[in-house]
Amino acid sequence: MMYNDLKEAFLLREDVTFLNFGSFGATPKPIFESYQRFQRELEYEPVQFIINKGPEYLKESRERLGEYLFSHPDNLVYVPNPTYAVNIVARSLDLKAGDEVLSTDIEYGACDRTWEFYCREKGATYVRQTISLPIQSKEAFLADFWKGFSEKTRLVFISQITSATGLILPIKEICEEAKQRGLLVFIDGAHVPGHISLNLTQLDADFYTGACHKWMMTPKGSSFLYVKPEHQDELDPLIISWGYQADYPSHSQFLDYHQFNGTRDFSAYLTIPDAIDFMKMNDWWGVAESCRILVRKWLPKLCDLVGSEPLAPVTDEFIGQMGSIPVRCGNPVELKHILYNEYKIEIPVMVQNNQVYIRYSINAFNSEEDLNILEKTLKDLKKRTLIF
Structure with a gap:
C-alpha cells in the first residue's frame, strides 16, 4: 500500500514522541x-x-x-x-x-x-x-x-x-x-x-x-x-x-x-x-535521505545545547538516521524514565565507556516538530540540572 502521509502507516501511540526507532523498529500496518x-x-x-x-x-x-x-x-x-x-x-x-x-x-x-x-x-x-x-x-x-x-x-x-x-x-x-x-x-x-x-x-x-x-x-x-x-x-x-x-x-x-x-x-x-x-512502493531510499538530512541538521545544534560535540563529522559518511548526543548526568536510568514518564519522549539513554549518550532516531513518521520537542526538553532538563 502506498501512503501520502507515512505517519498513518504506523501503529505507534500518538501521545508519545517516538525517537527510538533504532532499538526495535516499528512495523507498518500492511506488514x-x-x-x-x-x-x-x-x-x-x-x-x-x-x-x-x-x-x-x-x-x-x-x-x-x-x-x-x-x-x-x-x-x-x-x-x-x-x-x-x-x-x-x-x-x-x-x-x-x-x-x-x-x-x-x-x-x-x-x-x-x-x-x-x-x-x-x-x-x-x-x-x-x-x-x-x-x-x-x-x-x-x-x-x-x-x-x-x-x-x-x-x-x-x-x-x-x-x-x-x-x-x-x-x-x-x-x-x-x-x-x-x-x-x-x-x-x-x-x-x-x-x-x-x-x-x-x-x-x-x-x-x-x-x-x-x-x-x-x-x-x-x-x-x-x-x-x-x-x-x-x-x-x-x-x-x-x-x-x-x-x-x-x-x-x-x-x-x-x-x-x-x-x-x-x-x-x-x-x-x-x-x-x-x-519500501519499494513508498520510495524508501528517498524517505531515508530526508531523514538523514533532518538528523544531520539537528545534531550539531543539540550537541551544542548540552555542551558537547558530535562524535564524527556530520556527513553521510558517518551519520545516518541516528544521532547520539554526549551528555553528562548523574543517573542515566532515572533520566530515561523521566524522559518517558514526564515528557512522553521514547528515546534511549545509553552508557558506554563511562560516557552517557542520548540517541535519537528519525524515520518516516517523524517531523521537525519532534526534534523541537526534544530541544525544549533538553533545555528544561538542564534547568533542572538533570543534565549538566
Whole structure:
C-alpha cells in the first residue's frame, strides 16, 4: 500500500514522541497485517504449516531477501536476532589458546559479552581496541583500529553502524585490509538493512548479520546470518534439533543445521517480502535521505545545547538516521524514565565507556516538530540540572 502521509502507516501511540526507532523498529500496518495472516494460517492447520507450507514460505522469503541484499539465498539463514547469529559463529569458530579477536570499544554490549564468554572458554582474547572520539576522519578511525592488530589476530568483528554512538564505520576499507592480512571478517550489521544500502557480494565479509525488525520494519524477532559458502559447514548448530545429521538432508547442511530449531512461530520471517514491497512502493531510499538530512541538521545544534560535540563529522559518511548526543548526568536510568514518564519522549539513554549518550532516531513518521520537542526538553532538563 502506498501512503501520502507515512505517519498513518504506523501503529505507534500518538501521545508519545517516538525517537527510538533504532532499538526495535516499528512495523507498518500492511506488514503487521501480513504477519497476522501467516499466524492465522499457522493456527488453522499447524502441522501442514510447520512441516510443509512453512519451509516453502521460508525459501520464498530468503529468495526475496537475497535479491534485496545481493546474495545467493542459500548463503542466508534466518535467526531471531543478531546476537543469536554472533553466538553461532563465536561458538563454532576454531579459536586456539592465544588467538585474538579484534574489535572496537564501541560495539553492542551483548556482542561484547558473547565474545568475552567464548574467548575465555577457548583461551583466546577479545581485543576491544580504543577508538578516539570524536572521530576526526575515516583515516583517523582506521589508524586507531589497526593499532589493535597483532600476529595473534584471527578475526575482525565490527559493527557497520554502532549502537550507542550511532556511527557508520568504514567497513569496506576494514574488509579490504583484513583480507590483505589474512583475517576472517564478521560484520554486525544490525542497524543496516533498510537504513543504508548493502551489497553482501561486493562487501565480501566472511560472516554478516543484520536485523530485519529494525530499519526494514518487519515484526520483532526476524534477522539473518550470511555466511560465505566456504565457511558454512564449519558452523555447528546453536540448538541441536532435527536438522542435525538429518534423516532426509536437503541440499544445504547450513540450512538444515540452523533453520529449524524445534516448534516455534516463524511468521515474522515470512513478512520480509512484504517489507521489501512496502519500501519499494513508498520510495524508501528517498524517505531515508530526508531523514538523514533532518538528523544531520539537528545534531550539531543539540550537541551544542548540552555542551558537547558530535562524535564524527556530520556527513553521510558517518551519520545516518541516528544521532547520539554526549551528555553528562548523574543517573542515566532515572533520566530515561523521566524522559518517558514526564515528557512522553521514547528515546534511549545509553552508557558506554563511562560516557552517557542520548540517541535519537528519525524515520518516516517523524517531523521537525519532534526534534523541537526534544530541544525544549533538553533545555528544561538542564534547568533542572538533570543534565549538566
